[in-house]
Structures are given as C-alpha cells and as structure tokens.
Amino acid sequence: MKNRIIILIVLGIIAMFPISSCSDYLDKQPDDQLDLTSVFENKKNMERWLAYIYSAVPKFYTYDGAEVIGDEMAPSVGWESQGFKAIFYQNGNWTAESPGVIGHWTTFPRAIRSAYTFIKYAHPILEVSEKEVNYMKAECRFFIGYFHSVLAMTYGAVPIIHEAVEETTGEALMLKQEPFDTVVDWAANEMLEASKSLPPYYDDDNKYGRITSLICLAMRARLLTFAASDLVNGNQDTDMVNMKNCDGIEIFNSTHNPERWKQAVDANKLLIDEAEKAGHKLYVEYLSNGEEIDPFLSYQNALMLRRNQGNLEIIYPRTYDDAGWYDRQSNPRSMGGAGAIGVTQLLVDAFFMKNGLAPITGYTNEGGTPVINDGSGYSEEGYSAADELYNTKWSYATANGDAFKDQNVIVPKDTYKMYCSREPRFYISVLYNEEYHWGKKKSVNYFNGGEDGGPSHDSPSSGYLVRKRVDPTAIPSASSGNYKTRQGALYRLAEGYLSYAESLNEYSIEKGTYDANKVEILKYLNKVRERAGIPLYSVGAEPGKITAPADPLVMRDLIRRERRVEMNCECGLRWYDLRRWKEAETVLSGKYWGMNMLAKKEDRDNYYKRTVYQTRKFISYWFPIPQDDIDKNTNLRQLPGWWK
Numbered sequence: 001m002k003n004r005i006i007i008l009i010v011l012g013i014i015a016m017f018p019i020s021s022c023s024d025y026l027d028k029q030p031d032d033q034l035d036l037t038s039v040f041e042n043k044k045n046m047e048r049w050l051a052y053i054y055s056a057v058p059k060f061y062t063y064d065g066a067e068v069i070g071d072e073m074a075p076s077v078g079w080e081s082q083g084f085k086a087i088f089y090q091n092g093n094w095t096a097e098s099p100g101v102i103g104h105w106t107t108f109p110r111a112i113r114s115a116y117t118f119i120k121y122a123h124p125i126l127e128v129s130e131k132e133v134n135y136m137k138a139e140c141r142f143f144i145g146y147f148h149s150v151l152a153m154t155y156g157a158v159p160i161i162h163e164a165v166e167e168t169t170g171e172a173l174m175l176k177q178e179p180f181d182t183v184v185d186w187a188a189n190e191m192l193e194a195s196k197s198l199p200p201y202y203d204d205d206n207k208y209g210r211i212t213s214l215i216c217l218a219m220r221a222r223l224l225t226f227a228a229s230d231l232v233n234g235n236q237d238t239d240m241v242n243m244k245n246c247d248g249i250e251i252f253n254s255t256h257n258p259e260r261w262k263q264a265v266d267a268n269k270l271l272i273d274e275a276e277k278a279g280h281k282l283y284v285e286y287l288s289n290g291e292e293i294d295p296f297l298s299y300q301n302a303l304m305l306r307r308n309q310g311n312l313e314i315i316y317p318r319t320y321d322d323a324g325w326y327d328r329q330s331n332p333r334s335m336g337g338a339g340a341i342g343v344t345q346l347l348v349d350a351f352f353m354k355n356g357l358a359p360i361t362g363y364t365n366e367g368g369t370p371v372i373n374d375g376s377g378y379s380e381e382g383y384s385a386a387d388e389l390y391n392t393k394w395s396y397a398t399a400n401g402d403a404f405k406d407q408n409v410i411v412p413k414d415t416y417k418m419y420c421s422r423e424p425r426f427y428i429s430v431l432y433n434e435e436y437h438w439g440k441k442k443s444v445n446y447f448n449g450g451e452d453g454g455p456s457h458d459s460p461s462s463g464y465l466v467r468k469r470v471d472p473t474a475i476p477s478a479s480s481g482n483y484k485t486r487q488g489a490l491y492r493l494a495e496g497y498l499s500y501a502e503s504l505n506e507y508s509i510e511k512g513t514y515d516a517n518k519v520e521i522l523k524y525l526n527k528v529r530e531r532a533g534i535p536l537y538s539v540g541a542e543p544g545k546i547t548a549p550a551d552p553l554v555m556r557d558l559i560r561r562e563r564r565v566e567m568n569c570e571c572g573l574r575w576y577d578l579r580r581w582k583e584a585e586t587v588l589s590g591k592y593w594g595m596n597m598l599a600k601k602e603d604r605d606n607y608y609k610r611t612v613y614q615t616r617k618f619i620s621y622w623f624p625i626p627q628d629d630i631d632k633n634t635n636l637r638q639l640p641g642w643w644k
Contacts, residue, residue: 078456090588139211184224222495296533313492331465382416384412
C-alpha cells in the first residue's frame with residue numbers, strides 16, 4: 001500500500017486533529033484500487049476534491065458561532081436549557097473540553113491537507129485544461145493561507161501546516177505552535193501569491209463564488225488589519241507575554257510595531273484599488289429621479305442580490321448558504337418562525353439618528369442608564385405623535401407601503417420614541433416590538449403572553465428580533481416557507497473602505513500625520529455614510545454636514561461606531577473587532593439589558609423599560625484548543641484563560 005495512499009490517509013491523520021475523510025466527495029472504489037494518481041485522472045473526482053475544501057469555508061447565515069458570542073445577536077436565553085452552546089459560552093459556562101460554537105481547529109487542518117494534496121497530484125487531463133488546473137491550484141494555495149489566517153485570529157497560537165504528511169504516527173504529526181507574527185506573515189504571503197495566479201472575477205455565472213484574486217487580497221487585508229491591532233501588536237497582558245511554545249519561544253510579540261498599521265494601510269488600499277479597477281462598487285439603488293439614493297433598498301439588497309443582478313459590492317460570496325433556516329429562526333413565532341434570534345440593546349443603541357449623530361455616548365448604573373447625546377434628538381420618553389416619512393421605496397414598514405412611491409411611512413405615529421428618527425440601517429437591521437411585519441400583515445407582539453412573546457423560549461429575550469440578512473418576503477408558515485436560496489457575503493467592499501479608514505487613522509496617530517490624512521480618511525468613511533443616507537463628515541464647517549473631529553482619537557471612535565453599524569451581524573466581525581481592539585473584557589462581561597419581556601400588553605409603558613435579561617462572563621481573548629488535542633499532542637500549549 002506504500003504507493004497507493006488510501007483516501008483516509010490523504011486528508012492527514014495527525015494527533016492534534018481528528019481523522020477525516022473526503023469519501024463523500026469521491027466515487028467509491030475499493031481501497032486497494034483508489035490511490036491519488038487515479039483520483040486525479042477523473043474530472044468529477046477532481047471537482048469533488050476541490051468542493052470538499054470549499055465546504056470548510058464558514059457559512060454566512062449562522063446564529064450559533066462567532067456572530068452570537070459578540071455583543072450583537074441575542075438568541076433566546078431559554079435555549080440554554082435545550083443545549084444551545086453559544087449561550088453557555090456567553091455565560092462563561094465553558095471549558096476547553098466543551099464542544100462546538102467554533103470548530104475551526106478541527107475542520108480547517110483537514111481542508112488544508114486536502115489543498116496540499118490537490119496541489120501535489122492534480123494535473124491537466126482531457127476534460128480539464130492546464131489553465132483550469134492552475135486556477136484550482138491557486139485556489140488551494142489561497143485556502144491554505146486563508147484557513148491559517150482564521151486559525152491564527154481565533155486561537156492565537158497555532159502551528160503552520162506545510163504539507164499533507166502521509167505518516168499516521170510519529171514525530172511528524174506532533175506539530176508545534178509558531179509565533180503569531182510568523183503565522184500572519186506566512187499566511188498573508190500565501191494569499192498574496194495566490195492572487196497573482198487568479199482573475200479578479202469570472203464572466204461565467206457558473207463560476208460565481210470561486211476564489212478570485214480579489215478574494216485573496218480581501219482576506220489578506222482583514223488578517224493584516226487584525227495583526228496591527230492592540231490585542232497582538234505589543235500587548236503587555238501578562239498571560240500573553242509569558243506564553244511560549246514547547247521550545248520556549250514567545251508566541252506574542254510584546255513590542256509594539258507601528259509598521260504593522262502601514263502594512264494594513266497598504267493591504268486595504270491595494271484591495272480597494274484592484275476591486276474598483278475590476279468594477280466593484282458599493283451597491284446603490286436610486287429613487288425615481290435616478291439621482292437620489294434609496295438607502296433602505298441599497299443597504300438591504302447589498303446582501304440579497306448577486307453579481308448578475310447588478311450587485312458589484314460583494315467580493316467574497318458564499319453561494320447557496322443556509323439562508324432559509326436563518327430566516328425561520330429570525331421570524332416571529334406567530335408566522336411559523338422560531339422567533340428567538342434577536343439583537344442586543346447595545347446594538348440598538350449604536351445606530352445613528354437620522355441626522356447622523358450618535359444618540360448615546362455612554363452608560364451609567366452598570367450599563368442600565370444611557371448617557372444621551374442632547375444634540376441628537378434622541379428620546380426614551382413616550383411615543384411619537386405623527387408618522388415619519390423617509391425617501392424610500394422600501395414598503396415593508398406599514399400596511400400601506402407602496403414600492404412604486406419614492407416616499408413611505410417608516411415610523412408610524414404612536415411608536416416608542418427610542419425607535420423614532422433613526423437612520424435607515426436601523427430599520428433594515430432590527431425588528432422591535434409593535435413594529436409592522438409584512439409577513440404577518442400586522443404588528444409583532446412581544447409582550448408577555450403575546451403571540452410572539454414569552455413565556456415561550458421561542459421569543460426574543462432582549463425584546464428584539466434580528467432583521468438584518470432576513471429575506472423580507474420569507475413566510476415560514478407557508479407550505480414551502482417561501483424561502484429563497486441565496487448567497488452569503490463573506491466580504492464586501494464596505495468593509496474594505498472602513499478597514500482602510502481605520503488603518504490610515506491608526507497609522508496617522510502613530511506618525512502624527514492625522515491632519516495630512518484626514519481628507520483621505522473621510523473620503524472612504526463618507527462613501528459608506530452616503531449610501532446609508534445620513535449626513536457626511538467634513539473637514540471644516542459645511543451646511544448639512546458634520547464637522548470631523550480635530551482629535552484622531554475621537555475619529556477612531558467614530559470609525560469604530562460606523563463599522564459596528566454598517567457591518568452589524570455579519571460574519572462574526574464584531575467578535576473579532578472587540579477582541580483586536582481589546583474591548584472584549586469590558587463589553588462581553590456583566591449585565592446585558594433589553595426591553596422588559598415580562599410586561600403584558602396592558603402594561604405597555606412598563607415594557608419599554610431597560611431590564612437585565614442576561615449576565616455574561618468573559619473568559620479569554622482566545623478560543624481554546626480542544627482539550628482532547630492538547631492531551632494527544634504534548635507539543636501544544638493551551639491559550640491564556642483556558643488552563644485547567
């Protein structure tokens with residue numbers, strides 16, 4: 001069997017990771033006949049092998065992974081009694097022996113080894129040209145770098161897998177963790193080199209979702225932005241400073257390197273330049289005059305529509321994601337949904353007002369009392385006296401919505417004032433109590449005893465359901481669920497704009513060049529705000545605009561808030577951001593407030609009172625290596641916060 005490697009071995013069996021097989025993707029043959037040479041003589045097998053590697057890419061429409069363990073999405077806390085793992089993690093009831101939530105440590109190494117095998121054995125055949133095989137190999141090289149990058153950003157201390165070893169036992173399997181910066185630089189280079197062998201896009205719709213040069217550059221830019229941030233760029237935390245691998249080599253560099261931000265600036269700008277050169281741009285829909293942006297439909301459909309439908313914003317699409325299941329969990333119980341995937345009050349508070357100003361600047365009373373920005377127009381007192389009209393064709397806010405009109409009522413009178421005069425992204429992202437629901441043809445009822453409320457576990461514990469990423473036409477109670485198969489958006493150009501603005505601002509702080517770079521920073525921040533339909537920032541005083549701060553530290557806060565709002569509930573970005581900014585230990589611990597879900601409809605005013613619905617406990621900035629793998633591979637060292 002030495003010259004006939006069985007498929008189970010091909011995927012790489014090593015002590016630190018469970019056994020894996022891609023037999024589901026390969027035509028079945030006897031083990032003594034199926035060797036790697038014969039596998040890659042067959043187009044179908046070659047494509048299935050590659051499909052297995054693609055299948056390891058994280059899904060977009062999820063609600064039980066990184067998206068939930070940040071401070072945005074809020075599954076019903078009652079699901080803890082049903083074994084919902086993310087709630088255990090939020091509450092600090094987690095150890096290195098706990099399963100699930102994030103399983104990259106298990107899945108990615110398998111895919112990495114499969115990618116190495118493809119590169120080694122795949123070759124042109126009658127049905128697959130040399131050009132196509134070279135594309136496939138470049139895709140595999142990207143995946144090797146990309147999967148390593150996500151492992152590094154998740155676990156901090158990881159090995160570099162350089163090959164798909166054929167041994168099943170021995171020293172070759174006992175991989176050692178490498179310094180964080182070493183992994184980052186190596187993975188970033190792999191993705192950069194892969195980009196040089198791939199096109200920026202494919203004209204063939206059948207190849208939509210295949211890895212392109214722009215996807216390589218996007219994931220590289222995300223990694224280098226993470227690597228420049230406070231968590232890993234000179235962190236003086238004692239546990240991280242003292243962490244060493246089995247050879248006594250430091251994992252995390254405790255010396256701050258300002259050039260890391262320069263690398264992030266360059267990586268994000270390279271992505272933007274190449275993306276725009278290839279025709280990518282923020283997705284925008286206009287009102288009837290063809291000039292004024294419709295911010296509601298633009299923001300909603302930036303995630304819903306595909307490239308062949310005119311959406312050129314998405315750089316990394318994940319085709320055919322589990323969108324229908326996500327829609328079901330997020331829709332109200334009374335229309336056939338589970339009605340239990342909500343958002344936090346912290347996210348609700350983060351959205352800007354219609355005038356572009358932040359409504360809340362901080363909290364007192366352990367987070368329960370907001371410090372209101374007096375100039376914003378925000379209020380938590382009483383209900384609105386009149387309808388609020390917005391310039392949009394988005395017609396889902398009232399029973400009388402009209403998709404053919406350029407103006408619609410978005411906030412009907414008698415709405416709790418917390419939800420009035422907010423920016424368009426708020427209404428696309430949050431489904432609050434008593435808001436009209438298109439599928440129900442009436443308002444949602446989260447009151448205690450209401451058709452969408454408690455005491456059922458299938459109700460929003462925080463007082464809100466998530467609306468972001470939910471198909472507005474989905475009706476779970478219909479026989480088919482009215483679900484549409486749709487793509488996920490693992491990276492879109494808006495993230496690139498915001499990462500570039502952040503990186504340039506941070507590098508300006510390092511070099512004292514904020515004034516010189518302010519115009520460039522605002523250019524990309526304003527691209528996002530313009531599409532969102534809120535006032536732009538200006539260098540000096542200008543009518544209808546908000547004067548940008550003179551202090552780059554204040555600008556930092558504005559950029560972070562913009563990112564938090566624009567990218568909310570997408571790809572777990574918030575969890576990674578809170579960690580890289582070193583804010584997680586504060587934000588992800590303590591009391592979480594929402595609306596009072598115990599109040600009945602006849603006690604309406606009492607419902608709209610900030611009430612604690614959960615108390616969370618922060619454990620570590622890093623996800624733990626599964627204890628079973630620590631036990632099997634004595635070269636591994638556990639991450640800070642997870643020691644027995």
